[in-house]
Amino acid sequence: MKKILLFVTVGLTIWLGLVSCENHTDEFDNSPKVGSILLSDGTVVSSEGFKADGLSAVGVIFYVKRDTILVVGTKELGSYTYADSLVTISGVTNDYTSPCGTENTAAIMASGIASPAVNAVNKYTTYFSSWALPSAGELRALSASLPIVSRTMKLIRGDDFQSGQYVSSSGDGTSSGSEQMYYYSVSLQSSYVTSTIKTTFGLVRPILRLH
Secondary structure, eight states: OEEEEEEEETTEEEEEEEEEGGGOOOOOOOSOOTTOEEETTSOEEOTTTOOTTSSOEEEEEEEEETTEEEEEESOOOEEEESOSSOOOOTTOOOSSSOOOHHHHHHHHHHHTOOOHHHHHHHTOOSSOSOOBOOOHHHHHHHHHTHHHHHHHHHHTTOOOOOSSEEEEEEEOOSSHHHHHHEEEEEETTTOOEEEEETTSEEEEOOEEEEO
C-alpha cells in the first residue's frame, strides 16, 4: 500500500511524493530528560516512544545534570524505619540538599547498623542491582519534577506516589545530637522537609543513578 505524505509549513504545502507505509517510522526525542523512561535493557525512551508491548519499564528519569541521571523506580516498597536504633552513622552526608543517595546508602551498609529502609531497597533488584535509598536532596528534586514524572509513571503503570513523608538516607547534621537521633524525611507532594526520629516509619521509594 502507498500513501501520500504532505508536510505543511506556515501555509506552504511541500510535495514529498509517494512513500511506502512499511518504510515510514515516527521519530521521537529519546535523549535523557525529565519524564523519559528507563527500559529493562538499559536504554532510554521518551514517553511518546514507549511501547507497552515492548521492553519492561524500570523507572522514570527525574533529574538530569551534566553526566548524572537519576531514575525513580516504579514500585512503592512500603513503610520502614531509617534505623533500628538512635546512632550516628559515619560517612553519611547530613544535609537536605546534596544528591548523594548512592553514597549514603553505601555508608549505611558499611556501618553494620540495621536499616530496614536500606534493606528494603537492597531487596529491590528489578533488572538492576544498584538501587539506593534517595538522599533528601534527591527527594526534593523528585518533588520538583513530580507532575511530569507522575504522568509518565501512570503511562507505564507504575505505583502512584503517596502523600506521606518519604525516608531519605540523609541525617540531620545541625548538631551532634541531631545527627545521632534524626534523619530528614521529605513529602513529595509539598517538598516539605522535616527532622524525623530514626526509628519512625516512613515511605520508601528506590532510585537509581545512571552515568
